[in-house]
Amino acid sequence: MIGSAKNQSPEPSAGGFAGTLRNIQMTDLIQMCCLAGASICVRVRQDQQQGMLYIQDGDIVHAECGTITGVAAFFTILGWPGGQFETLDAPLFANPTIREPYQFLLMEAARRADEQAQNRKEEHAAAGAALSKRLRVLIVDDSAIMSKILTSMLMADASIEVVGHAKNGEEALTKMRALAPDLITMDVNMPVMDGSTALKHIMIESPCPVVIMSNLGPSSYATILSFLNLGAVDFMSKPVKNSNIVKQQQRMVDRIHQAVKTHMKRFQRLRPPKLTQTDYMAVNDMAQSEQLVIAVSGVGGFLEMANMITSLPKAPATCVLSMQSIPPQFAPALSEYLHVRSRFEVRPLTDGDAVCPGRCYIGASGRLIEIGLNGPVWCFNDWTADPLGSDQNTFDLLFSRAADLFQERVVVLLLSGGEVGTLEGLRRVKAAGGHIIAPYPDKCIMPATVEPVLKEDVITEMFDPKDMVKVLRRYCR
Known part of the structure; x- marks a missing residue:
């Protein structure tokens, strides 16, 4: 002293x-x-x-x-x-x-x-x-009010720092070069240089996780799909006043934390096969599927999911359910986009849809999906009570029910960003003789979601995403 x-x-x-x-x-x-x-x-x-x-x-x-x-x-x-x-x-x-x-x-x-x-x-x-390790985010939006709202919501989390704002794509590129952010949130429609052009430059110059922030509506779906194909790792709806703002803020923060873990250097553009009319499968709603494939993807997993659906071989005994972390209202547009590029009939999942061969359903993660009888046909039943809610046991219920019904004829495909619940459902699948396959962590865009499952020793086979076609041919009947 x-x-x-x-x-x-x-x-x-x-x-x-x-x-x-x-x-x-x-x-x-x-x-x-x-x-x-x-x-x-x-x-x-x-x-x-x-x-x-x-x-x-x-x-x-x-x-x-x-x-x-x-x-x-x-x-x-x-x-x-x-x-x-x-x-x-x-x-x-x-x-x-x-x-x-x-x-x-x-x-x-x-x-x-x-x-x-x-x-x-x-x-x-x-x-x-700790301060230096904060997640550094660049917000790109031509609305000063929206930029302020997003900044407030993100910086409510002490581990996130908004390092800059840009009003258009051209300004975003300048600030990206100067600030080197860990992640960029980007609006779709902006003056001077739109988001699509800016994203192309980002992926060429310095691949960085980009999350699309857009007002969801039919007019924006095609643009969002274009962004995802160009390399955006996720998209979210802009905050809405009449919804629970705390829940919106928490979901936004959670997805930003997930998105920043993507390995952008492993990004590969989608190259769907060239199909003719004879390649598309005919579907009978009353036919009973002998095999069920459940694919799960999320943040960073769009292209892996799209690659999986467009790589599906003609499999007259297989039904596919693809669960993704997307808003339910986006499922019809995504289904339409993939339908013309897949041999399967691709449709958005609705309550009571038949588990029939030749069809691939697009479902939204967070939905409580069960499989039950509707007359002589097994159907997918949507038991979700809260459309905005997310129950950690939703996948456990789905996987467990699939294991009980299809036993060794169920295949679970874990892709980047996919949610898996408590793993109890996956253990039931493995115990029933089913198959749980996932990409090698060092080959996929989002290894952070695959690694925990790998440690639990429930995965039955690992593969390189480049070999998706070969893998699907072995498992789809």
Whole structure:
């Protein structure tokens, strides 16, 4: 402790001096008093706190600080980072509360002070490191109001920092080069340079995860599909006033944290096969599927999912259910886009749809899907109570029911970003003899969602996404 000391004696004693000491270390003052064999009291103040130290015939005999006395009070007082102290006349102590030698006390106080300083230094460094590790986001939107809303929602999470804003694609490229953000949120329609052109430049110059923020509506679906094909890892609806804003904020933050984990260098454009009329399969709603393939994808998994659906071989005994983290209202547009590029008939999943061969259903993650009988035909039943809700057990129910009905004839395909519930459903699939296949973590766009499942030893086969066609031919009948 550094402080100032005043001698409170009104007049100098014969042969001595009285005065004020400034910027002196408390330990130096105590040591001088002890070496001189002095009897003195030192009153110490630090902000609103006060402590007293008593030296008698060169020994530290007592200390008090609030309700604390003795050695504990001594170390408390000397542990203060600074303050003021003054010397007073000392009373005699018949029963000292401190008996340790002053040399030990001063050395131990110095050691504790060094330890506290080191702890403060480490805490400061840790705080600085945490700050430097914050997810750095660039927001691109021509609406200043929307940019402000998105900034507020994202920065409500302490691990996210909005490092800049851009009003159009051209400005976004300039700021991307200057700021090197970890992730970019981008509006679809902007002046000067639209989002599509900007995204192309981003993917060429410096591939960075881009999340599309758009008002969802029929007029925007084609544009969103175009963005996803160009390399956008996810898309979300802009915040809506009449919905639960807290839930919207949490979902946005969660998906941003997921999106930043994508490996953009593994991105590959979709190259669907050239099909003729004879390649498309005829579908009979009353036919019973002998095999069920359930594909699960999410953030970063659009192209893997699209590649899977467009690579499906003619399989007259197989039904496919593709569950993706998309808004339900987007499923019809996505189904229409994939339908003309797949041998299967691709349709959005609705309550009561038949589990029939030759058909691929597009469903939205978070829906509570069960499989039950409707007359002689097995059907997908939507039991979702809250359209905006997400139950961690939704996939457990679906996987478990599929395992019970199809046993070794069920195949679960885990793609990038896919949700899997508590893994209990996957364990049921494996126990029933079914197959759980997933891409190698070092080959897929979003390994973070595959790795935890791999550690649980429920995956029956790993594959390279480039071999999707070969894998599907082996599993689809």
